[in-house]
Amino acid sequence: MGLSRRARDIGVAVAILALTALVVARVSGEGGETIAGTARAADGDTLTLEGHRVRLVGIDTPEMTQVCKRDGADWRCGVAARSRLAELLRAGPVTCRTQGTDRYDRWLARCETAGGDLGERMVREGLAVAYGGYEDEERFARAERKGLWGSEFDMPQDWRRMNGRPQDVHEAEPGVLGGILDALGLT
Incomplete structure (x- = not known):
């Protein structure tokens, strides 16, 4: 016994x-899922793909209502980031490799189109800041004064804090x- x-x-x-x-x-996030299809931009770093909200990991973009200053004039940098992501998504099917979810139940993922990695493109063009990825691309954008780096702006996480917006979470929640x-x- x-x-x-x-x-x-x-x-x-x-x-x-x-x-x-x-x-x-x-x-x-090990063994994350791969999803593919047609996507649309929700904002500069979030898209909707096959009915799922997907947050691009490694980047942070201005909020939709965030305004930056370029050449002394207001520039709706949050809207510009979303518009550019929407344009990149029109290039064709998107493939995302998920790495978990955030506290908003969005999938965290690296996504690409035939034109390449979306996060890399957004940071290299200066419409996103590196947030745990894409540091080389950010150095390039800063040196070339592209997008945000050619303007006066608050870092997106600072802007959210100053404007009473919840801080975004870019890593998988442990549950x-x-x-x-x-x-x-x-x-």
């Missing part, structure tokens, strides 16, 4: 560990299991 109970306990423990590993892999693992010091 003692041996079978111990074997059962070990089996249950192994099953729990395997399930935990699968959940952790999903939360951390309940992640919180437990963090509390146990296992992450």
